[in-house]
Amino acid sequence: xxxxxxxxxxxxxxxxxxxxxxxxxxxxxxxxxxxxxxxxxxxxxxxxxxxxxxxxxxxxxxxxxxxxxxxxxxxxxxxxxxxxxxxxxxxxxxxxxxxxxxxxxxxxxxxxxxxxxxxxxxxxxxxxxxxxxxxxxxxxxxxxxxxxxxxxxxxxxxxxxxxxxxxxxxxxxxxxxxxxxxxxxxxxxxxxxxxxxxxxxxxxxxxxxxxxxxxxxxxxxxxxxxxxxxxxxxxxxxxxxxxxxxxxxxxxxxxxxxxxxxxxxxxxxxxxxxxxxxxxxxxxxxxxxxxxxxxxxxxxxxxxxxxxxxxxxxxxxxxxxxxxxxxxxxxxxxxxxxxxxxxxxxxxxxxxxxxxxxxxxxxxxxxxxxxxxxxxxxxxxxxxxxxxxxxxxxxxxxxxxxxxxxxxxxxxxxxxxxxxxxxxxxxxxxxxxxxxxxxxxxxxxxxxx
Numbered sequence: 001x002x003x004x005x006x007x008x009x010x011x012x013x014x015x016x017x018x019x020x021x022x023x024x025x026x027x028x029x030x031x032x033x034x035x036x037x038x039x040x041x042x043x044x045x046x047x048x049x050x051x052x053x054x055x056x057x058x059x060x061x062x063x064x065x066x067x068x069x070x071x072x073x074x075x076x077x078x079x080x081x082x083x084x085x086x087x088x089x090x091x092x093x094x095x096x097x098x099x100x101x102x103x104x105x106x107x108x109x110x111x112x113x114x115x116x117x118x119x120x121x122x123x124x125x126x127x128x129x130x131x132x133x134x135x136x137x138x139x140x141x142x143x144x145x146x147x148x149x150x151x152x153x154x155x156x157x158x159x160x161x162x163x164x165x166x167x168x169x170x171x172x173x174x175x176x177x178x179x180x181x182x183x184x185x186x187x188x189x190x191x192x193x194x195x196x197x198x199x200x201x202x203x204x205x206x207x208x209x210x211x212x213x214x215x216x217x218x219x220x221x222x223x224x225x226x227x228x229x230x231x232x233x234x235x236x237x238x239x240x241x242x243x244x245x246x247x248x249x250x251x252x253x254x255x256x257x258x259x260x261x262x263x264x265x266x267x268x269x270x271x272x273x274x275x276x277x278x279x280x281x282x283x284x285x286x287x288x289x290x291x292x293x294x295x296x297x298x299x300x301x302x303x304x305x306x307x308x309x310x311x312x313x314x315x316x317x318x319x320x321x322x323x324x325x326x327x328x329x330x331x332x333x334x335x336x337x338x339x340x341x342x343x344x345x346x347x348x349x350x351x352x353x354x355x356x357x358x359x360x361x362x363x364x365x366x367x368x369x370x371x372x373x374x375x376x377x378x379x380x381x382x383x384x385x386x387x388x389x390x391x392x393x394x395x396x397x398x399x400x401x402x403x404x405x406x407x408x409x410x411x412x413x414x415x416x417x418x419x420x421x422x423x424x425x426x427x428x429x430x431x432x433x434x435x436x437x438x439x440x441x442x443x444x445x446x447x448x449x
Contacts, residue, residue: 078133079412083378085126086409087332090430093119094338097434098345113166123431124199128265131192134413135272140189142276146302147187149179149226153212156194163202170209171202178216180224182302189273190297194228196266197293201232208233208290223298231292237285245283246271270295321442322348327373329361329387330354330407331380335430339374339407346438358382362390370402372441375424377408377415384408385422392423403444407432 096116104112134140153173164171194212201210213229237245246267270293274281279297324347330336340352353368355361359382365373373391377384388404406419409430416427426440 078130079410079415082126082130082411083409085122086411086430087335089119089123089126090409090432091332091334091338093123093431094342095334098338098341101345117163117166119431124266128269130412131269132265135269135276140273140276143186143188144184145187146182146184146304148181149183149214150175150181152187152191152194153214156191156198156212159195160198160202163199164210167202167206169202169205169207171198171211172209173212174214176213176215179214179226180216180299180301182304183224183226184300184302185277185297189277193270193273193295194230196270197230197295200266201230201234201291201293205232205234205290217296220298223300225296225298227294227296229292229294231290233290236287236289236291237283238287239285242283242285246281267293321350321438321445323350324371324441325351325369326353327361327364327368327370328352328354329356329358329374329379329384330376331356331378332376335376339432342434342437346434356380358384358387361387365391365399365402366394369398371445373402373404374407374428375404377406377410377419384424385418388419388422388424403441405440405444407437 092115096112096119100109100112100116131140153175157171157173161171198210198212210230210232213227213231215227215229217225217227219225271281274295274297277297279295281293281295283291283293285291326343328336328339328343330339336354336356340354343350343352353364353370355364356379358379361373361375361379361384362382364370375384375388379387382390384406391402391404392400394400403425404423405426405428406416406424407428407430408415408419410416411429419427426444428437428440
């Protein structure tokens with residue numbers, strides 16, 4: 001028996017199922033295509049990203065290499081520049097000092113004073129440039145030792161006494177009674193800041209004087225906040241220039257540079273050195289009446305320095321060093337003259353042999369008995385580093401124990417480190433200070449006796 005209606009329903013059901021199946025298959029197919037395309041697209045994206053990262057990494061490495069090469073070139077330039085200028089300056093300053101100590105005639109004194117002041121100004125400029133380079137490179141290392149605040153102030157005043165006296169200026173200090181006698185910090189950088197500010201004050205003051213005041217602001221935890229005020233009666237600074245006065249290469253006007261000289265680096269360096277020690281610096285000024293530069297630095301309270309830590313100069317160095325035999329390795333004729341004459345003037349009955357090359361320095365060190373060797377670095381045939389390494393390499397305790405002091409115009413930190421790495425015991429930079437040289441010789445000999 002046929003049932004048309006039932007048959008129609010059955011046919012309709014199978015048609016619907018078939019259509020649904022086709023739709024499902026189609027959707028699955030589309031999804032598969034989409035997923036494959038996404039995977040392919042993702043792989044291509046990942047490859048593109050990897051290529052980009054690789055490309056950027058390569059570019060970054062090249063930039064870093066260029067920066068390192070640039071920094072090395074800059075450091076090498078500064079080292080060469082410093083050495084080439086300091087070498088003749090050592091002779092100029094040394095000979096001027098020797099002549100000033102030989103009772104020159106009145107008219108000669110004026111010329112010698114002018115040479116000395118001009119040389120000192122040039123040395124300040126060189127030191128400023130080197131200090132700025134070290135600060136920018138983050139290569140300033142701060143000391144943390146006990147020192148006498150009174151001695152630091154006296155040292156700064158004595159350094160600038162000649163400049164003040166030549167202009168008829170009064171140079172004085174005032175330390176408040178509540179300031180600790182001994183502080184812990186970096187006395188050398190403090191001294192540098194004081195000399196920069198006081199020297200600047202003297203430069204821009206024609207009459208009156210310069211005063212340094214030291215006071216304790218407050219106790220800051222375990223530290224005392226110490227305030228230094230450097231006040232002058234000079235030309236002052238206009239109000240619109242005050243906010244820029246600590247910027248690099250800044251002076252009030254171009255006429256200021258022409259009249260008073262300088263690079264405009266001293267104040268910028270002082271500001272950075274103060275901030276490196278956790279302090280602050282400021283200035284107040286009235287045009288034509290004077291300026292006051294003030295800075296604060298937190299210091300720990302220190303202890304009295306033991307007697308055996310004081311300078312050898314306080315213990316009659318000349319008598320202790322009399323009769324020394326010294327080997328001087330120096331190829332520059334003028335610097336050789338300055339060194340020999342200075343040593344003969346400072347040390348009684350001293351005997352100085354001179355080697356003009358590193359090679360001859362080694363030969364003389366092996367041939368004769370010396371108490372100390374003063375070693376220049378840049379010499380013909382063999383430099384001071386190699387000469388020192390050769391001397392230290394010999395299996396002879398007496399030769400190996402000879403103190404070798406670098407006495408060189410190469411004062412860049414990396415060059416100084418090379419001196420110690422080669423086997424030298426101490427370092428004296430050119431232009432050398434006679435007292436520093438004598439003190440260094442005495443200390444090196446004392447540690448070996």
